[in-house]
Structures are given as C-alpha cells and as structure tokens.
Amino acid sequence: MTPSMTTSRRALQAIPGKWGKSTKLTLSMTTSRRAIKGLGNVVLVLMLLWTAIPFYWMIATSLKHDKEIYGYEATLIPQQPTWDNYATVFRETPYLLYLRNSVVVAVGSTVLSMIIACLGAYAIARLNFPGRAFLARGLVFTYLVPTSLLFIPMFAMMSALRLTDSLHGLTIAYLGFDVPFCTWLLMGYFKSVPVELEEAALVDGCNRVTALVRVVLPLALPALVVVTFFSFTHAWNEFLYAHVFTSTNSARTLTTGLANFMSQDVFFWGPLMASTIMSALPPVLMFLVLQRWVVQGLTLGGVKG
C-alpha cells in the first residue's frame, strides 16, 4: 500500500517472540489485499463501461447518416462517419441563438451574483452586527429550497412584471439560487483568510471596502474561480425556470431549446445528439480543468445531487 505500511509491518516483525504469528498475519493480509485489488479492478471496469456506453452512443449517433441511425440497416459503429448532423444543427436550427442566450444569461447571472455574494459573504464572515448568525442561517436555508416549490409563484410574478420571455428576466431569476449559494461558499473561504492581514491593511489606512478588494479577494482567488464555475454551470444547466419563463426562441436557452427540438421531428436524433454534445462540452471542459477545486468546494458546501 504505502511505504509507511511496510515500515509498520517490518516493525511488527522485528518484535522477538511474535515472529511466527506476524508472518502468518502478513501472509493472509497480502492474499486478501490482492483479492480486494482484483475485485476493485473488476468493479472499475464495469463502472467505466456503464459510464462510457451512453457517451459512446451519443457520439456515434452524431456521426452517422440517417440510414445508419434508423431501421434495419442501423449500425452500432458508424460505417461512414460524417459531420452532416453538425452542419444541419447550424444551418437548419436556431441552435446559435440558443447558445447566445445561454451565454448571455450564464455570464450575466454569474457576474451579478459574484458581486452580491462577495459583499454579503464578507459582511457575514468579518463584520460584527446584530443578526448576522440569523442571516447566515437564512442563506443556507434559501439555497436548499428547491425551485420546483417556487416556479409557479415565480411565473405569476414574472408575468406580472412582464419579465417572461426575456433574457433579463431569466438572469434575475437565477440570482435566487446563485446568490445564496455563492455567498454561502465564499463565507467559508473568507473566514480562512487570516484576520491579521486585514488588520494590518486597516492600520495602514485601508477601510473595509479597500481591504476587501485589495487583501481578501486576491487571497480568495481560488475560491472565486470555484464559485464562478458553480454559478456559471448552474445557469447553463438550469431547465425548469428556463422552460417555464420562455415561450419563443428569442429567449430560449440551450436546455429548454433542445428539449423543444425533441417534440418537433421524429427523425431528428442525429442533429439532436450533435447539439447535445456541443452543449455539454463547456461545463465538462470547465469541470475537467477545475476538478480538484470543484471537489474541494463540493465537500465544503455540498452542491447539487
């Protein structure tokens, strides 16, 4: 297992009088450890297959001609790979419009929620005022209330404010999830920035605002990256609000747009899989790059299930 493990075993064997017993122990340990390792490899292979097969099917379908996708000539491996489906997506569907809408909403809600969350998190982590414990509790609580409890009154409210079917409306609506969540995550990180650094800055003539901008934020940079990732992907992946609050292509984001594709045409799986892959790529690439920090953030705050 590890070097330290061998050391401890050697130490054990060095004890006189226990020699025979410990050898037996080591032997049985090695056998069972080897068996477990073998079992682990088998499980790993099964898990890899289980994870990979849907990906494979998605990619393979996107590269096939229609006659390889449907009917008795359907294939498992694309015989004549083609980019036609991708071309169809761009030529014959509003995919680019959906993509633009997704980018606008995701960037907009991320920027807004980051600003609001940085201020809020700093206040809760560092400033002393009555009611801050209560507010911290309220933040976590609101972040855990699922949107499926809120979308009906939200829909009524957005209609009354004439914010349905608009990118502004959607951007604002996403703040309801992003702000509590980002504030909550940042709170933890801000607390880990040593108070002394900030005190030094205050003595040197900073006030709270400049201390936040010049001292705390640069030190919490990795946290800001993680929080940006979470709020961007949340807006990018969100379905319920996007589906409920939009009714025309002008404001549809990728999630609801692609779900709408499905009901339109029966023989649409080639282009649909092509657009699905392209839509999944940005969050997946971001995740792969930021993986280590994302996992850290996840265990810190616990994100989506």
Added chain:
Amino acid sequence: MATSAPVSIPIPSGPALSWQDRIQRFLLRDSTLGYLFLLPALLVILGLVAYPFVNAIVMTFQAKTAGAPGRFIGLGNYRELLASEQFLRTVFNTFVYTIVGVGVKFCLGLSMALVLNQERFCNNLFRSFLLIPWAIPTVMSALNWRWIFDDASGLINNVLVRLNLIDETISWLSNPHLAMLSVLMVVVWQGTPFFTMSFLAGLQAIPKELYEAAEIDGASVLQQFFYVTLPRLRPIFITAVMLSAILTSASIQFVYILTNGGPSDRTMIFPVLSYNLALGGAQRLGMGATVSLFFFPVLVVFIIFLTRRMLREKEE
C-alpha cells in the same frame, strides 16, 4: 465563527469632527457596513425566494389561473388533491423514486469511491472520467438516454435484437412495468458521481495511521472497513444522502423529458404533476402550488437538519 473574531476599525476619535467625518464614520461602522453589504443579497432572497414562497402558500387556498386574480376557495385544492387517485399515486411514486434512486446512487457511489481510493496505474484519469456524468447538463443526459431507450432504433433494443435475445423490441419508457426502472437508471447514471466525489474526499481525509493501528491489532480488511472506514464517513453519508434526497425528489427534468409522468402516471412525481397542473393545458396555478406545498413539510425537515449541519461544519 469564534475563530474569526471581527476586527474593530481604528477610527480616530476626537472632539472636532466635521460632518463629513461623521458620515464617513457612520458608514464605515461595522453594523452599518454589514447591513449595507448584505442589502443586495437580502433583496434577492426576499424577492426571489421568500416572497414567491409566501405567495405559493396563498395560492394553495385559491382557484387561480394564469393572468387572472385568484379566488379564495379555502381548502378546496387540498380536498380535491387528496381525493384524486393521480395525486396518491404521485405521492407513492415520489417516495419510491427518491428512496430507490438515492439508495442505489449511494451504494454505487460508495463502491466507486472505495475502488478509486485504491492505488493503481492512471487512477486520476479513471476518476476524472467517472465523474463526467455529473458535469453534463442533466437535460442533455436525459435526451441522450431517451434515445438510448428508443423503441425502434435505440441502443438497448438494437443490441438485444442483434444478440437474438428478444424478438420484439421493448418499449422501455412506455411499458408500465419498466418505465420507473428505466427512469431510475438515468437518475443513477447521472447522480452517482456526486456520491463518489463526496465519499472519495472523505476517504482521503481518514488518517493512514488508523488503518495501520487496526492492522497491528489484527483487524481483517473487512473489519477495518466496518470499524474504521464506515464510522469515519458517517457525517458525509448523512449530508450527501439528505442533499441528494431533496434534489432527486424535487428535480423535474429526467421524468419530464423521458416519460412526462406516463404511462398512466406510473412515473409521475410531484414536480412533474405540479408543472402539468399549473402550466400544461388547464393552467391551474393554485392546484400546482398545492401539490408542491404538500411535499414541503417532508422537505423542510431535511432542509432544517442540513442547514444546522452545514453551519456547524463551517464553524469548526
């Protein structure tokens, strides 16, 4: 919070303060600044969570359609729902869906985490790959799986026919006995990595010395698992399960895209029913809100429990 005792700002105090100084002093006081900084977040919470939530409760006592003002009907919505077979089925389905979904995700996630915690060639690569389903937008996964389950040309039927295991293709999503199973497969595929990630982080935080000590005491590998690993992971188990239970039961996209609650309500869970009543056809917003609110008491127990836990963890 004890670890980060708030610093007091050194403000020069003297008898001669101009009014500008006074204003600045007031604005830079901890309490003023605290509320000022929190104001935007507070507005968001009040406007986008608290107000809609109260509004939802009001709606449950109303007969309300979109665009028209609601009419007070007392407990009419509640009575109608409790008498409806569709709602009772939805309650049953939601529990089955959540318990089985979370249970299977938990078991697979734990075994995946244990396997990835072993040392092997290219382990980091395998780990990254196994976590990808979590990063894919759930709608995209649902669409992909709908195509995998397709009656005529989907992957599963395609392979089964090729292997001569079936003569007629199977309607995975429209067969009353298979629909729930099929939807759960997708839920598990997408949701397992979340558990893997949480558990793996937990496993890596267990000090190696504990295992060495157990080994010296003669504990077998199984005993080490039950007496060292499991107790250490318990707090993570609880948090992950509760979080996943809230989000599994309350998310709409898998069922909505795969079956939309069909066939004959076999896969109907509460968010989908709520959506269909409120926005699909009849637009009965009051009824839709009532469906969601029925589940709130169950959810709120989890939410309060989790809130406490998460705040405590953060303070340590």
